[in-house]
Amino acid sequence: MDTLYAVFVDPFAQMIDMPDFFLQVLWEGFVAGVLYALIALGFVLIFKASGVFNFAQGIMVVFAGLTLVGLHEKGVPAWLALILAIAVMGVLALAVERLVMRPLVNQPDIILLMSTIGLTYFLVGFGEFVFGGEPKQMITRELGLPTGSTAIEIGENGLLILQHIDIAAAAIALLMVAGLGIFFNKTRIGRALRAVADDHQAALSVGISLNQIWVIVWFAAGIVALATGIMWGARSDVSFALEIIALKALPVLILGGFTSIPGAIVGGLIIGIGEKLGEIYWGPLVGGGIESWLAYMIALIFLLFRPQGLFGERIIERV
Amino acid sequence: MFYRESGQYKTTYESDQAIFPIREDRIGIAIIMAMALITPFIASEFILASIMIPFLILALGTIGLNVLTGYAGQLSLGTGAFMGAGAYACYKLATIFPDINIVVLILLSGVFSAGVGILFGLPSLRIKGLYLAVTTLAAQFFLEWCFIRIPWLYNYNASGAIEVPERRGFGDLILTGPSATATTRYYVVLAIVVVVTLVVKNLVRGRIGRQWMMIRDMDIAAELMGVRPLWAKLSAFAVSSYLAGVAGAMFVFFYLGAAEPSSFGISLSFQVLFMAILGGLGSLVGSFFGAAFIWILPIALRVGLPAVGVDVGAEIIFQIAQMAVGALIIFFLIAEPHGLARLWAIGKEKLRVWPFPYA
Numbered sequence: 249m250d251t252l253y254a255v256f257v258d259p260f261a262q263m264i265d266m267p268d269f270f271l272q273v274l275w276e277g278f279v280a281g282v283l284y285a286l287i288a289l290g291f292v293l294i295f296k297a298s299g300v301f302n303f304a305q306g307i308m309v310v311f312a313g314l315t316l317v318g319l320h321e322k323g324v325p326a327w328l329a330l331i332l333a334i335a336v337m338g339v340l341a342l343a344v345e346r347l348v349m350r351p352l353v354n355q356p357d358i359i360l361l362m363s364t365i366g367l368t369y370f371l372v373g374f375g376e377f378v379f380g381g382e383p384k385q386m387i388t389r390e391l392g393l394p395t396g397s398t399a400i401e402i403g404e405n406g407l408l409i410l411q412h413i414d415i416a417a418a419a420i421a422l423l424m425v426a427g428l429g430i431f432f433n434k435t436r437i438g439r440a441l442r443a444v445a446d447d448h449q450a451a452l453s454v455g456i457s458l459n460q461i462w463v464i465v466w467f468a469a470g471i472v473a474l475a476t477g478i479m480w481g482a483r484s485d486v487s488f489a490l491e492i493i494a495l496k497a498l499p500v501l502i503l504g505g506f507t508s509i510p511g512a513i514v515g516g517l518i519i520g521i522g523e524k525l526g527e528i529y530w531g532p533l534v535g536g537g538i539e540s541w542l543a544y545m546i547a548l549i550f551l552l553f554r555p556q557g558l559f560g561e562r563i564i565e566r567v
Numbered sequence: 568m569f570y571r572e573s574g575q576y577k578t579t580y581e582s583d584q585a586i587f588p589i590r591e592d593r594i595g596i597a598i599i600m601a602m603a604l605i606t607p608f609i610a611s612e613f614i615l616a617s618i619m620i621p622f623l624i625l626a627l628g629t630i631g632l633n634v635l636t637g638y639a640g641q642l643s644l645g646t647g648a649f650m651g652a653g654a655y656a657c658y659k660l661a662t663i664f665p666d667i668n669i670v671v672l673i674l675l676s677g678v679f680s681a682g683v684g685i686l687f688g689l690p691s692l693r694i695k696g697l698y699l700a701v702t703t704l705a706a707q708f709f710l711e712w713c714f715i716r717i718p719w720l721y722n723y724n725a726s727g728a729i730e731v732p733e734r735r736g737f738g739d740l741i742l743t744g745p746s747a748t749a750t751t752r753y754y755v756v757l758a759i760v761v762v763v764t765l766v767v768k769n770l771v772r773g774r775i776g777r778q779w780m781m782i783r784d785m786d787i788a789a790e791l792m793g794v795r796p797l798w799a800k801l802s803a804f805a806v807s808s809y810l811a812g813v814a815g816a817m818f819v820f821f822y823l824g825a826a827e828p829s830s831f832g833i834s835l836s837f838q839v840l841f842m843a844i845l846g847g848l849g850s851l852v853g854s855f856f857g858a859a860f861i862w863i864l865p866i867a868l869r870v871g872l873p874a875v876g877v878d879v880g881a882e883i884i885f886q887i888a889q890m891a892v893g894a895l896i897i898f899f900l901i902a903e904p905h906g907l908a909r910l911w912a913i914g915k916e917k918l919r920v921w922p923f924p925y926a
Contacts, residue, residue: 356904359904361700362840362900365896366893367893371893373887498701498704499701499704538712540708540712544702544704545705551693552693
């Protein structure tokens with residue numbers, strides 16, 4: 249009885265008891281969710297266009313952030329470092345398409361997945377080789393991002409603190425999703441991307457260059473990675489530890505379905521908020537630290553009921 | 568000329584169904600076994616302790632993953648955690664039953680990891696492919712968390728790590744613990760790996776292995792032909808995690824000597840996955856090739872680069888080794904997506920017609 253009480257009643261009583269703390273937790277979860285969603289967005293972009301499950305998205309986030317900060321440390325002004333970092337992601341996209349994706353075209357999924365894990369290894373070594381392994385401070389102020397915080401009073405003496413950088417992150421994520429939506433639906437290249445996602449061979453037969461499309465999606469994923477790297481770096485540091493956190497994007501993808509951009513956003517928010525609430529209110533019951541696996545468990549339970557994810561296309565199997 | 572099966576007639580069913588039906592293969596395996604047996608007499612302590620022992624153990628872990636991914640077609644990213652489950656089970660068994668021979672306990676500890684594997688294999692009945700891979704990540708992170716948060720698993724000691732106790736067996740030989748010699752540990756590991764590999768070889772070419780392969784190739788068709796997916800998939804998970812558990816227990820007891828939860832992190836899972844894929848999915852000999860390649864390459868680079876005059880710091884060598892491993896993985900996937908086992912098969916095929924390739 250006590251256990252049931254602790255699981256089903258106590259946490260909610262706490263939430264109602266301290267609404268400001270509850271809102272704060274909710275906000276933290278929301279921001280974390282936005283960042284997960286951004287990483288998942290990079291995965292979805294590449295998966296849609298090439299069917300490649302890009303494991304390297306996490307390390308691309310770290311790598312993009314490191315390039316930006318590393319260049320700035322070498323004395324390059326912030327705006328130029330930003331442009332150069334974008335250029336580096338472009339070169340990376342070209343190199344990946346030319347050296348990895350093109351020779352591996354038409355291979356089974358697992359081989360493509362492995363090649364992106366190989367890419368992860370390479371980028372980890374390369375990033376440490378060029379920029380060193382120690383965590384770096386993100387150049388938030390130099391990039392013109394807000395740094396302060398706003399406190400909102402709630403009820404009697406409750407206080408909700410919103411970091412400006414978090415608000416900016418949410419706004420930028422929203423802008424990027426809107427931008428990608430317009431790009432996919434209104435532009436010529438966007439239509440070509442959707443055609444490739446639907447059917448490679450049909451797309452080829454109407455004159456769409458697969459290679460060009462792949463460079464474009466890897467480049468787009470690189471830019472998303474850079475934005476994620478900046479946002480995440482501003483919250484903590486730019487370090488290789490991010491790579492493990494980036495794995496959290498996988499349950500997000502599962503929830504949202506591998507091919508859906510809105511799915512990535514909704515999945516990200518569910519995971520972000522779910523794991524923060526779980527950690528704060530239910531974590532102490534089992535000793536804390538459940539944040540490391542709760543996301544995967546949530547995804548697992550969802551999958552048992554909907555194997556294709558929330559927004560994924562229905563899986564039809566034939567013999 | 569050297570490797571030719573023509574003229575070797577099989578007159579009994581036994582000889583037709585032998586694991587090595589060709590005489591040259593039997594001679595080859597005998598030579599390899601003899602070399603494995605005399606290795607301790609010619610190899611240095613370093614080679615034995617930090618190359619041969621972990622190579623054999625990881626090869627067994629790779630075979631475990633290969634049963635699941637290569638034979639039954641279920642992608643798993645949780646091998647590291649299943650190895651950890653075996654290691655912690657073995658540690659608990661060794662402290663609860665100090666008098667039982669450690670080899671028995673190691674083989675027994677696999678049973679516990681097999682149970683854990685079945686539990687996390689249950690979703691595979693409904694979830695497939697990459698989705699399943701992500702759910703195995705749940706196993707990875709959940710088990711890692713258990714290793715940290717359940718103090719009973721490491722006997723409530725303050726460091727949170729498991730220290731291998733000294734155990735004797737087979738007369739008064741010191742098998743585990745800091746004072747066990749590399750030679751002893753090597754022979755024990757070799758014996759376990761050889762015997763278990765033999766058992767697995769017979770599993771995969773028997774009825775159950777064929778069922779796994781049917782499930783891998785097309786699960787719906789397999790179901791229509793009378794294979795029970797529940798039974799086939801869960802047995803694959805059970806056997807796979809049993810092997811991973813035994814490998815994990817040996818990894819701690821005969822190689823690391825002490826382990827903490829981070830020893831069984833996601834990077835170990837990836838490492839074993841690389842070994843399985845580079846070696847060749849669905850091939851036991853490939854598991855050995857893959858394990859040798861992935862384990863020895865970074866060590867060779869670390870030892871070899873300073874030897875040829877590239878004198879840079881240890882950290883930079885580590886980074887270069889990591890880049891090289893990543894690049895080589897991609898190169899190998901492009902050059903031969905079916906792994907080293909396929910190269911081996913091609914080599915044998917070539918040798919069969921040598922020196923008259925067009926005859």
